[in-house]
Every structure is written in structure tokens, then in C-alpha cells.
Amino acid sequence: MASHGITRTSYSKETRTAALRREELQKINEYNSLVAEVQSARSQKNYNDATLALTSALLKRNPEFYTIWNYRREILLNGILPPAVTPKPAPDSEEEKSISLILKGELIHLLPLLKSHPKCYALWNHRLWVLSQSGIYLSLEKSQGLWTEELVLVGMMLGRDERNFHGWAYRRIVVGAIEKGMVGKGMSLVEQEFEYTTVMIKSNMSNYSAWHSRTKLVGRLLEERGAKKQERMDFLEDEINFLKKAILTKPQDQSLWLYYRWLIHSNASPSNSNLNEVITPNMPHWIKIALVSSEMEDLTDMLDMGGTDASKKWLLASLVGLVGLLRRLRRSKPVRGAKPVDNEDSEEEEVDEDEDEEGDGVDEKAEMKRVREWVKRLIAIDGEKGKGRRWIDLAANAKDKQKSNLTIMAGEVVGDT
Amino acid sequence: MGTTPPKELHVDKHVAYIKSLDTRRDELEYWLTEHLRINGVYWGLTALDLLGHRGVLPRDKTIEYVKSCQHENGGFGAHPGHDAHILTTVSAVQILAIEDALDQVDKDQIARYVASLQDRETGIFAGDQWGEVDTRFIYGAFNCLSLLGKLNCIDVEKAVQYVLLCKNYDGGFGMLPGAESHAGQIFTCIGTLAIAKKLELIDHDLLGEWLCERQLPNGGLNGRPEKLEDVCYSWWVLSSLAMIDRLHYIDRDNLIAFILSCQDPERGGIADRPNDMPDVFHTVFGVAGLSLLGYPGLREVDPKYCMPTDVIKKVVGQPVMAV
């Protein structure tokens, strides 16, 4: 009913021969009698190996039939698995082995279906349910074993489709579950998961799913490394260099520029809003200004290199964003006595009370002239209908100081005369 | 393969296509999609209504059918013999609202079912008693409870806070906290905030930028960066833009041309992409997208509910305009 990517000609009813139609009717009859058989077994509350096999047969034909998954879980709970008891069966006891075998069998059984239907919610959902049962029935070690094998499977699924939305979300759930079981040992998978995004990006730098995942991991990564100020600054620099290499190869790729914006803006904004997703919290104000200024120079150089305007859209948009950020930084006073993240940061930031509101020695008029030029080019690239309206709107809303997010600040620059 | 793109919406063909959907019992696909039957009735009914053919499906039969899908716990399944689930319950309530028949069911009982799916600790909703969680289910709860006038049965504030946890630095939202932004999930999150009248909690410019970048040179919209265009995103992306008052960030003429090019000019219906097989899901979201774009001759659609605006006005009350 919600079909994707099936061509019309391959389906057209009119092209089906009488033989094909007979065949289809035959299939319908077989399918419907199977459904009737399963439904009748369920209404009689039949929970055993035979009915489990019956649901397998039906789900193989139609894995989207969510009700049948529910029945399957009822069978597992009421007819296959023993009643859940506390304490759990002893580790490596016969009972535990047999339960482990059942749960493992269930996961293996689903594998071919998952490969043929990688976007089926019901399938991913059932796997999670099976794995969650392992926590109820099995020793921590056995349960962890199943979750860890599942991580290998997700890796394989993402290897087949590197952007599978279900796969990435599922991966985070699986990792979370494994880490939860590791708490006692004080372990974490954050290094391994961060490395995984690096591998995925190196195989295809346009993988936005991997870049996105990175934004969710770096904060924790550095915290767990116990990274101090200098290590964090080095990390940021390495990350910028890693990204820039990709950008130089594929400057029209928005995945890269979205990550770029996160990287620069989340670390260099006057106030870091979400500390969990920041590499260098409490970076001194003057370093923020230096960082953004140096990025401006770098991007301006890239702009002057060859290439069509269309390939420079994201570069131009990022430049406009950087000017907005720079202006916000110039106008915001550094926080006096900001609490340092770690002890070595005890040096007090310099606060220049007499600092000129408009910044020292900066020709803002010339800066704005350039920005207006960039925005003109952006409107030409994006068109005056559609996307380009964003730039036109930003310029028009420019004076509204209430709107203080990073894009609108770019607009503030644009509108100033 | 048509060489010249179609310039008009084949209204009569689409109406005939939707009317024919329940007569296709000689196609295996009809039986394989039974788990979407009640959703399909909602999609078909809404598409017909927006196409200006309200009342084409027999009202009494439709209401009886919906009632036949209800379970003792108050929830509705996809079809008789299918278990209750929040998504199918939403479709049931939407159909009853369109048919002006909400007084024929026990609203409190339905509301109790939906409320029972909320985790009072975190605010998130499960799809059914088996525990799958997703922002789609929060939206489902807000959609149907607001139609029933029973939003007070749940912890609205907690649910809103959960939705905000799913927000990403790019302005979009994912299916769970930490998950990548996706146009479909953005619709559910923005829809939830819109129904809760909490749209001021997010950055409209940032989100508007992410959403308008979904438009590709061929006019169609994709659901994530570097993915293919698809008619259903005409709805998820456009309705989200409409809710934050940024519809003009989309090139209207190009998108209209793309949606029209996905029609099946012979048998009716709209597909995900040109020359693909049509289905009622893409038909309603294509038509609803055209309606949001002000395509002539279509009834107005409410971006929060994907239902006719006059129905929403009657059932929920006057819309509060987005600031």
C-alpha cells in the first residue's frame, strides 16, 4: 500500500496473462488459508512449537503483519520459554543453555527476513524484544553476549545500506544496552563507536548519518578520555582538518557543511548552549574570535579558487554564518570569572572593559559589503522562488534583535547599512 | 514514458482509483496490505475529500467498519482480527472525525487506551503494549486525543520535553533522542508541538533551512540530505514548513510539476516517483501537498492533522495561527 520504487509497467494489471492471473489467485488462496489457520490457532490460545512454526511461515510471506508478531511473542512467552522466575537459572546450567538457544534461534531465524526487508519496523522491533528477554532470563554475561553479537549484525546491515535510518537508530539502542550491562566494569563503547563513524566516513564522506552520529559522540568521548584544555583544542583542530580535506574534495556536499557549522558554531558561540555536544567548553573569548577569523580567511581563500558558483553555495552560506558569529562574539563581553572546566584552566580571561562595541580595528563596513555580495550570489544560486527566499527573508528580518540564532545573526549582518 | 510533463491533476481518475481500492480482492497485494487497511481508509477518505468528493464512500458502512476494528481495551486495529495499535487508533479517530461520527464511540474509553501507552516517567508513548517507542507515537497520541478533546488525559508537558530531546543541532528531529534528523520524524515532532501550542520552543529559521534544502533540482523533496526525492515528503516537509510559516521557502511551481508527474494518467493514483506504481498513501500525500501549495480546485488541508481544514475547525476549534 505504501510502495516505493516499483515501476508501473511491471505491475500493470492489463499486461497480466490469464495464466498469471490464475497463479495469483492460487497464491491468494494459499496465503488466506494460512492466515485463517494462524488466526484460529491464536483464538484457541495454542502456544507451542507447531504454532510457532506456523507464524514463521506466515511472517516469511508478510513480515509487516504486526499482529502475527504479537502472537509469536505470546507463543514464546506462554509455550516455549519457561515462566520467568527469580532468581534466574544458574549460569551455564542446562536450563540457561536451553533458554539461550531459544532466544538465539529466534534472532537467527529473523536474519534472512531482515536482509530482504531492512526497512520493516516490525522486524527491528521484534529483535529488540527478544534481546530484552535475554536480560530477564539469562545471566548478565550470556545476555551481553547476545547484545554484542547484535552489534556485529547491525554493522553488517549498515554495510549493506550505510544510510539505513533504522540501522543507525538501532545501533544506538544496542550500544546503550551493552553499556548498561558494563556499568559495573566501568566500560564504555564510545571510543569504538567514534572510530566506527570515522571508518564509515572514510568509505563515503557524504554519509550524513555518520557525521550526525559523531556530533552525538564527541562530547562523551572527550569527557571519558579526561581530556584537558589543550587536548580538546588539538582535537578540534584535527577534526577541522579532517573535515576540510573532505570539503576540498566535494565542496557541494551539504552533509559536510552541516557538520562544519556544528563544529564551528557549537564551539565558538558566545555561550555554549548544549555542553554535551561541545568539544571545547569555555574556550576563551579571544580564542573564539581568533578561530572564527581564521576560518573566515580560510573559506575566503577557498572562494577565490576556481569553480562554478553553484558548487560554492554552501561555502558562501557558511561564510555568511561565520560573519554573523564573529559579530556576535565582538559584541558579547567575555564571561568574567567563567568557571573553568579543569584545574589547569585557572588563568582568568582578560576582560577589556573599554572594548569598542563594534570591535577594535575591524572595518565592519567593508565586511558587510562583502556579505551583501555573498548573499546576492546566494540568491542567484538558490533562485528568488523557493530556497532563495530564505536569504531574502533573513535580510528583511535583519533588525529583529529578538531572533538570536546563528542563521538570523547572519541576517542581521546582511540588513545593516 | 511521457515526454511532456502533465499540466493538470487527473481528479476524476484519482477518485475512480480510490473508489476501486476495495474491489481489488483478486490482487495478492490487497491481502498483503491488510495490516494497513484502516489507515488506507483514512488516506482514501481524506484524498477524496480534498479532491472535492466528500461523501463518495458510503458513510454508514465506513462507520460500521471502523467500529468493527475496535478492541475491548478501547484501541483500534488495522482490520478485524488485527491487534490494537496507536497508529491504527489514530486512523480510526480521524475517519470518525471526518464522518462527523465521534459521538458514536466511547471517547473516554479510547482516550484511556491511548493514555495507557504513555510512560509517565519520560513522557514518551509506546505503539502498543509490546513497548516499541518512537516520536511517531507521541504525535499519534496528540493527534487523536486532541480530536477527542481529551488531551488532559496525558502528561502533555513531559511529552513536549521528550520531543525537544529528539532535536538535533541541524534544526531537525529524529525518532529517538540522538537519532538523525528525518523529514517524517520532523513532521511528527513539529505536529506534536503545534497541537500542544509550543512551537515557540524551537528555532524556526534553522529548521526552515534544513527543510527547504530537501528540494532537489527536479522539484521533488527528499527526506534527508543526499537521498532521493519521493512524493510522500511533499507532505512531511511541506506541512512542517507550513506549521512554522515558511512554506514560501519551497519552489511551488517546480514541486507541483513533480507531484503531477508522479500521477498514473491511465489508472489514476499517485506514486512515489514518476512511472512508479501508485498507491493510496502517496496519493493522499501528493494531493495534500498540492492543497498546501494552493493548487486550484482542492479543498484546504490542515497541516497539523492532514485532514480537511473545515473538519478540524469544527472538531478542534479555530486554529491558533503560528507566530
Ligand SMILES: [Zn+2]
Ligand atoms: Zn514515499
